[in-house]
Amino acid sequence: MADTATSAPPAGWRRLRLIVWTLAAVAALLLAWLVLRPAPQPGQLQSTPTSVTLGGPFTLTGADGRPFSSAQLTGKPYAIFFGFTHCPDVCPTTLARLASLRQRLGQGDDAVRILFVTVDPERDTPEAVGKYAKLFNTPIIGLTGSRAQVDQVARQHAIYQAKVPEAEAPDGYTMDHGATVLLFDRAGKFVATIAPEEGDPAALDKLKRITA
Numbered sequence: 061m062a063d064t065a066t067s068a069p070p071a072g073w074r075r076l077r078l079i080v081w082t083l084a085a086v087a088a089l090l091l092a093w094l095v096l097r098p099a100p101q102p103g104q105l106q107s108t109p110t111s112v113t114l115g116g117p118f119t120l121t122g123a124d125g126r127p128f129s130s131a132q133l134t135g136k137p138y139a140i141f142f143g144f145t146h147c148p149d150v151c152p153t154t155l156a157r158l159a160s161l162r163q164r165l166g167q168g169d170d171a172v173r174i175l176f177v178t179v180d181p182e183r184d185t186p187e188a189v190g191k192y193a194k195l196f197n198t199p200i201i202g203l204t205g206s207r208a209q210v211d212q213v214a215r216q217h218a219i220y221q222a223k224v225p226e227a228e229a230p231d232g233y234t235m236d237h238g239a240t241v242l243l244f245d246r247a248g249k250f251v252a253t254i255a256p257e258e259g260d261p262a263a264l265d266k267l268k269r270i271t272a
């Protein structure tokens with residue numbers, strides 16, 4: 061009787077060896093990817109592959125009820141923030157912070173324009189965004205538009221926004237929205253973001269960069 065142990069390995073064993081080697085190769089590739097992939101930069105929007113995709117031409121409605129075109133922004137750096145006038149904390153906090161940062165920059169109210177775009181155009185009429193923008197005692201450009209226009213501008217800036225039913229809220233809903241501020245230079249080119257959790261010195265440095 062032939063001794064199978066000394067001849068070629070059985071087909072099942074060879075298949076197992078192939079599987080083990082394949083798994084080892086996959087693990088090695090995964091490890092190489094983990095080690096070699098570029099580390100994300102702080103303040104960089106990680107959901108967007110390149111900064112080139114942020115911003116772009118848009119038309120909204122100003123507090124005076126007239127169309128507001130992004131073409132009106134060229135020549136001056138600006139900070140753009142999305143929110144809604146019924147927002148209890150994030151929006152007023154962020155706008156007050158931007159106003160204070162601009163003051164600390166010491167180049168006047170004209171150095172960086174602050175844009176507030178509502179993600180709640182159903183409630184935030186031109187008059188409502190205008191009144192809200194005035195609460196901060198510094199020039200803030202309040203903008204609204206049709207639902208489609210607002211959706212487009214939020215998408216262009218990679219800002220998440222969604223209507224959320226909430227029984228206790230006025231009109232039975234609230235808005236979820238991204239709280240990142242995006243900064244553009246005088247040529248309308250995206251430069252950096254300011255995250256809510258980011259410290260003031262870093263945020264101020266970024267404002268200096270767009271006004272340089």
Ligand code: NI
Nearest residue numbers: 143147150151
């Ligand atoms: Ni808000």
